[in-house]
Amino acid sequence: MIFDVIVVGAGIEGSATGYYLTSRGTKNVLMLEQFDALHTRGSSHGGSRITRRAYYAAIFVHMMKEAYPLWEEIEQRSGKQLYWKSGLLAIGRKGQPGLDMYIESLNENGVPYDLLTGEEANRRYPQQLKLPSDCWCIYEADGGVLKASLALKTLQELFVHNGGQLLDCHKVTGLVPGPVVTVETDKASFKAKKVIVTAGAWANDVLKTTGLTLPMKVYRAEVFYFKVEDPDAYSVSNFPVFVTIHPPVTKVASIYGTPILEYPGLL
Numbered sequence: 001m002i003f004d005v006i007v008v009g010a011g012i013e014g015s016a017t018g019y020y021l022t023s024r025g026t027k028n029v030l031m032l033e034q035f036d037a038l039h040t041r042g043s044s045h046g047g048s049r050i051t052r053r054a055y056y057a058a059i060f061v062h063m064m065k066e067a068y069p070l071w072e073e074i075e076q077r078s079g080k081q082l083y084w085k086s087g088l089l090a091i092g093r094k095g096q097p098g099l100d101m102y103i104e105s106l107n108e109n110g111v112p113y114d115l116l117t118g119e120e121a122n123r124r125y126p127q128q129l130k131l132p133s134d135c136w137c138i139y140e141a142d143g144g145v146l147k148a149s150l151a152l153k154t155l156q157e158l159f160v161h162n163g164g165q166l167l168d169c170h171k172v173t174g175l176v177p178g179p180v181v182t183v184e185t186d187k188a189s190f191k192a193k194k195v196i197v198t199a200g201a202w203a204n205d206v207l208k209t210t211g212l213t214l215p216m217k218v219y220r221a222e223v224f225y226f227k228v229e230d231p232d233a234y235s236v237s238n239f240p241v242f243v244t245i246h247p248p249v250t251k252v253a254s255i256y257g258t259p260i261l262e263y264p265g266l267l
Helices: 012-023 058-078 097-108 118-124 148-161 200-210
Strands: 002-008 029-032 049-051 083-085 088-093 114-117 135-140 144-146 165-167 172-176 181-185 189-197 241-244
Touching: 002 012, 002 181, 012 029, 012 148, 029 148, 029 189, 049 058, 049 241, 058 083, 058 097, 058 148, 088 097, 097 135, 114 118, 118 135, 148 165, 172 200, 189 200
Parallel strands: 002 029, 002 189, 029 165, 088 241
Antiparallel strands: 049 144, 083 144, 088 135, 114 135, 172 181, 181 189
């Protein structure tokens, strides 16, 4: 059998790719995952991730105009709630290049926001925040939480419901280009008219037999949880997702967090 498309990697990018291929009429789509389908080794697992319209790059803000309706469509088709709206607080400092980039990107895309001093943010969230006086914050109302693992599982289920085939525990060991592409795994060999590689941190491992190398560097994101004295004060209805603002040229990683949603009593 020759598949129309093989998607290599069933993380959030691959699962979304498979879902949209099959929902838009592509037949005979195979998705391959080297680990189990809902493994915890990639960037797509866990109970929660932030989502937002506010970014330093205008293209990201523009992309989010499309992303929010697409998540709503997936919720409607699956009957599952994946997104919790809480608002976003992006925290920076006045005169900081990153803060100006956020403001310019939001203005360029016509996204409404509130610009708050540190004192104003503290008054808005008196139980939760004690920001320094030199802080400036952007509040964006549509920020919120996406249930990461549930979103991944939902996309995979919709993909299979649409007629796609998902094979996990199939590690791709080689790609042989040609009019028909051969995809070798540690268990079998498959052929397809087209191959889409969405392997994340393992992309160069998948591509090595083609002679292609992507200029990418893999980073590990550390996750921490903090027990709070008043869980209700940090609930989705009372506290926003938040992110610290750093311009990309500084190579300083942003810190982000969510309200209590994943584990009771833990922020």
